[in-house]
């Protein structure tokens with residue numbers, strides 16, 4: 001059988017790209033990463049052609065066929081390369097995983113962005129409280145388990161772990177620590193970041209925090 005041709009249109013600081021990279025690493029799929037150098041100032045023809053609707057990374061190109069939207073991409077990866085499944089086969093467990101995937105996708109990145117784009121103490125405080133409220137439900141559903149799926153690192157863990165690469169920036173600009181509020185979730189972050197598939201896929205947190213500082217300057221926040 002011919003080898004799969006897998007490419008990932010990506011951007012180094014994108015938490016959505018990082019989660020796809022974790023999924024590819026978990027499945028041990030070889031791929032070529034094609035970095036968009038200037039996602040804000042000029043997108044490549046390849047990206048515009050591959051994702052004309054949203055014009056965003058990540059895009060997975062599998063044998064030149066584009067697959068867009070990170071959660072959709074990870075679902076696709078799990079279907080096409082079924083060994084080491086990321087999702088349970090139980091319908092109820094699957095529905096729970098999809099529920100939390102949707103919650104993470106709707107809430108986490110936008111609540112985090114509200115922190116670093118907030119202006120003035122009051123706005124920062126409100127954004128911080130709202131972000132911690134979002135984490136409260138994740139901490140609650142994780143409970144005493146090692147991973148969201150139970151004993152094995154899976155779909156929900158992968159969706160969230162990419163986004164955690166920006167948490168140090170939220171903590172810096174929101175003036176809080178996840179571990180002071182949700183030690184179990186903080187322990188999950190430490191546990192998941194220790195996995196090779198994660199550590200090799202996530203960008204350096206300091207570099208991301210500096211990048212966020214640069215965005216704040218660009219947006220006239222500081």
Ligand SMILES: N[C@@H](CCC(=O)N[C@@H](CS)C(=O)NCC(=O)O)C(=O)O
Pocket residue numbers: 011013014015016039040055056057058068069070071
């Ligand atoms: N819902 C999308 C979000 C992707 C996204 O926000 N990508 C950003 C980089 S983090 C992007 O391409 N931004 C450029 C733009 O929106 O023009 C997903 O899950 O893939």
